[in-house]
Amino acid sequence: AQKVTQAQTEISVVEKEDVTLDCVYETRDTTYYLFWYKQPPSGELVFLIRRNSFDEQNEISGRYSWNFQKSTSSFNFTITASQVVDSAVYFCALSGLMDTGRRALTFGSGTRLQVQP
């Protein structure tokens, strides 16, 4: 079975603060993919990043950065200098082999980020 845990249910920060969203995963698969998606109030899920299990390089994209550590099964997401438009629910997800033998995406419970002006 595979599992994704986002322990932070809700985070509130003031604009321009940095914020890190935590994600811890479990899988028995040796080849898997990790994702972060953003879900603004409109409901649509926006793809942010994909990482495969063999690529532990950290990545930076503008104000976003991701830290993948296989040793601790974590894939954390940091927003630098947060803005009000960053307010959304963020989901971490894992694509791997399920007990059913199929590959599927398992989502964490999501972290609601509120950025106050």
Added chain:
Amino acid sequence: GAVVSQHPSWVICKSGTSVKIECRSLDFQATTMFWYRQFPKQSLMLMATSNEGSKATYEQGVEKDKFLINHASLTLSTLTVTSAHPEDSSFYICSAREPDRSRQETQYFGPGTRLLVL
């Protein structure tokens, strides 16, 4: 990125009626699409995997006869909620998997359909 559309975005219906939701990949062909359900303030739960040209694969606990899935072409999958009841009210989201090997496993999501059954 790849674009997935979903129609309708909102539907209100009476109990006992059937509702069809369409999911289309607009700029790529998707042999595999997925249907999820999301309750308020909760995560996404996979309902079924829709495979072009074959039967859908349902997750445990999802009624096949209740949620009919048809993947008629490489760009269209439909979910029909048959004889809808108030407990079927939810946010339904589809996704399509990018076939490009360099972006494999990535799912792109439609905007979702909010279903309210009265």
